[in-house]
Amino acid sequence: MAAVEGFNRAVRPGTFDPGSLDSCRAEGLDPPKSHWARPIDTPPYYGYPLRPGITFTYLGVTVDEQARVIMQDERPAKNIFAAGEVMAGNILGKGYLAGFGLTIGSVFGRIAGREAARRATA
Ligand SMILES: Cc1cc2nc3c(=O)[nH]c(=O)nc-3n(C[C@H](O)[C@H](O)[C@H](O)COP(=O)(O)OP(=O)(O)OC[C@H]3O[C@@H](n4cnc5c(N)ncnc54)[C@H](O)[C@@H]3O)c2cc1C
Numbered sequence: 001m002a003a004v005e006g007f008n009r010a011v012r013p014g015t016f017d018p019g020s021l022d023s024c025r026a027e028g029l030d031p032p033k034s035h036w037a038r039p040i041d042t043p044p045y046y047g048y049p050l051r052p053g054i055t056f057t058y059l060g061v062t063v064d065e066q067a068r069v070i071m072q073d074e075r076p077a078k079n080i081f082a083a084g085e086v087m088a089g090n091i092l093g094k095g096y097l098a099g100f101g102l103t104i105g106s107v108f109g110r111i112a113g114r115e116a117a118r119r120a121t122a
Helices: 002-010 084-090 100-121
Strands: 068-070 076-081
Touching: 076 100, 084 100
Parallel strands: none
Antiparallel strands: 068 076
């Protein structure tokens, strides 16, 4: 209850617009809520458990077309290969297409596996 009352006190008047970064903010909260802040004062209330996950970080290692990891000297490692999330930034710099996560893992997993086997049996 104290958390809700504190939040409500922090809410500043604004014009609510769920479709844009509106002017409804709450002052003095940590982390700050810069938009869509509205007092919680009208029932009915609903609670939902949230379990966030990271789909992409867009960061990770760089690979070449053989899935070899590019090292700091900008040369490909002979025996380090990467596939999937850890190298997805090579394919997607931003945004997302449905199914791309598993596609990147499958396609580069096959390439990395093939190249690692080739290296191991050379
Ligand atoms: C909520 C959510 C929804 C998604 N929906 C889709 C979708 O609909 N379609 C789609 O294509 N993609 C989707 N993705 C993305 C997709 O799930 C991922 O891109 C894919 O699972 C990545 O596979 P990966 O093998 O590269 O990495 P991961 O599946 O993350 O596997 C990495 C593994 O390494 C292990 N690990 C980490 N550190 C260590 C360590 N030090 N030692 C040993 N093991 C370690 C981890 O425990 C994990 O098992 C979704 C992702 C999320 C989070």
